[in-house]
Amino acid sequence: MILTEYPDRDMLALDLSDRLASELGSALRHKERVTFAVPGGTSPGPIFDALTAVRLDWDRVDVVLTDERWVPESAERSNTRLVRERLLQGHAAAATLLPLVADTPTPEEALEGLSEGLLPHLPIDVLVLGMGADMHTASLFPGADRLEAALAADAPALMAMRAPGAPEPRITLTAPVLRGAISIHVVITGAEKRAALERAAGMTPAEAPVATVLDEAVVHWAE
Known part of the structure; x- marks a missing residue:
């Protein structure tokens, strides 16, 4: 793990967006298409905003x-909605969003179709992850119903996940897909998450799911 500290969150967003753009540009010079995996939630919003201005x-x-x-795209908690509103704007509006949600009652009913759409785009070229104070990443939560299967080396690319404290079912990339990314970045802010990161570094992925990527990740932190 490489830990990069920033004086504030604005500087983190600007510097990391520059680095992500550089890595995407490098990948584009060697491949016809590249895959850029991003987290949901509110934290990556300023990073997305900066990327929209990049040519x-x-x-x-x-x-x-x-x-x-697993909510409609119109819902406030939809990560798809966030990405459309914050990342797929400006110059970045030309990018293609690979779906990770479908109009089915549960994620299990859509897994096969969503997986077929994703697999041709693996491995991920540039991956950005967040981390919760509980040391979850993506929707790999401590105590989740299928965490062990999602951490396994032979896990499918996508899995449905339910966890205590998560108010709705989730669909998530699994550990092999995350670990297989060519470039891995983890973004955290605040003292609580910094302390959680330090704990996670000495724990197993079953205890702290973010540990599954830490050996290969650059972690970006600001207070």
Whole structure:
């Protein structure tokens, strides 16, 4: 793990967006299409805002969420909605969003179709993850119903997940897909998450799911 500290969250967003743009640009020079995986939640919003102003061959970039809450796209808690409103704007509006949600009552009913759409775009070229204070990442939560299966080396690319404290079912990229990304970044802010990160570094992925990627990740932190 490489830990990069920033004086404030604005500087984190600006510097990380520059680095992500550089990595995407490098990948585009070597491949016809690249895959950019991003988290939901509110924290990545300023990073997305900065990326929308970057000139890239966005029409050759496929964007996929690391996980999604099983809610309609119109819902406030929809990660898909966040990405459309904050990342797929400006120059980045030309990128293609790979769906991670469907109009089915549960994620299990959509897994096969969503997986078929995702698999041709793996491995991920550039991956950005968040981390909760409980040390979850994507929708790999401590105590989740299928966490052990999602951490396994032979896990499918996508799995449905339910966890204590998560108010709706989720769909998530699994540990092998996250670990297989060419470039991995984890973004955290605040003292609570910094302390959680330090604990996670000495724990197993079953205890602290974010630990599954820490060995290969650059962690970006600001107070």
